[in-house]
Amino acid sequence: MDQFFSKALTRYALAGRFYHTNRLKKATLYAKISPLGDPSVSVEPVLDGWVKEGKKVRIAELQRIIHDLRKRKRFTQALEVSEWMKKTGVCIFSPSEHAVQLDLIGRVRGYLSAESYFNQLKEQDQTDKTYGALLNCYVRQRQVEKSLSHLQKMKEMGFATSELTYNDMMCLYTNVGQHDKVPEVLAEMKEKNVSPDNFSYRICINSYGARRDLEGMxxxxxxxxxxxxxxxxxNTYAVVANFFIKADLADKAVDALKKAEERLKSKDRIGHNHLISLYATLGNKEKVLRLWNLDKTDTTRLINRDYITMLESLVRLGELEEAEKVLKEWESSGNCYDFRVPNTVIVGYIDKGMCERAEALLEDLMEKGKTTTPNCWGAVAVQYMDRSETEKSVECMKAALTLNMDKGWKPNLRVITGILNWLGENASIEEVEAFVGSLRSVIPVNREMYHALMKAHIRGGKEVHELLNQMKSDKIDEDEETKKILGTGQETTEGDLISRAASSCSGK
Incomplete structure (x- = not known):
């Protein structure tokens, strides 16, 4: 599914089931809970402490906290607040509160736990709201049979009367790839006199586009x-434009984008960014720059996400000089530093084989005390290795290893093998030992590391017995390459002895 449309589904699923109507001004309890962003941090002690201090707990305030936590996808904490409300008797749950808790249970513990909660509800609490919340749980976890069975019950009880219910089913069919079923749901909606909303039509448009039925779309x-x-x-026209672009129907795509732009509010950043990306995909530099200039005129301040979108678009267009100008604008914008912004240009340089410019930008950032990542340095190292500029690849990989704060990063093994081979034949013992020491913190010790060390020791006239013992303790066996390296070392030693003997003889 198109990435943009997938995001729209997520926004819909989140917004559609927020059974909440109250929104108050910021309160102290909210201020205590809101900063606890780590999902593993329990909010229950904060709630208990609030009560122990003799402070009043307002239902509307707790509802607002739950609403805010859900909006920020902090579902575990939102569920804690909801369960605390029920456990302490602060609030007698209506079907709306039950629906919220059921939805949160489904998100945190899965649909089976949500199902169990629903089955334990009193009959008067099993309303369209709680039925709808359970359907949403089934849909979210792609339970087709359960969704269909539950929908049938809703129909029998007269609860399938809202567009939200049918939209859920269209989301389900979209998420499981059964796009041909979506128009059937739309037809049933109209047959049951349930008016489709914007999302109903948009998801149906998407279903035709996904099947490349542009006439149906x-x-x-x-x-x-x-x-x-x-x-x-x-965004309806943006979805249509995206499918036209995929079908190489540029003229129709441009017409759809024009209609999208006509309906775009001047300060709608998400909309502007999306249209900029689509115009870049079409290869239309003029439209990209025009929308960007409109953004700068209409918006009081551009955020980092705006700059990333624009830079990605310019990189896609191959306009790296223009991208450099935008990057300078970002640097002087006063926005907080976000490596993703310059990294977009770095990736563009790498894709074009412009290693020197990528490396220069990275060095400039480091000189300014800005954060870079091992992944970007590693990518430049790969490019240099591909160009047989091993020495430059070594320097970039050294930089990557010094920045290894991201434990998930792993260097390119082909490049590492090439670097170790080069170091073994060209670098000092100290340099090889330092590199291998850094490397061992990232990947398990291997034979190539020992081979590089052996080569350096042999060139430096040092013994390798200790290295062989360490290699054995690391359960790495000698292979033909090891024997070859050791044989070279033996030949060197014998050559030195002959040379020394000859020198002694001539000295007499």
């Missing part, structure tokens, strides 16, 4: 445009 779009209760929005 355009027909649904025309129907949507003809509905008096529908206010056309920019």
């Amino acid at each position: 355009e027909n649904v779009l025309k129907e949507m445009e003809s509905q008096p209760h529908i206010v056309m929005d920019w």
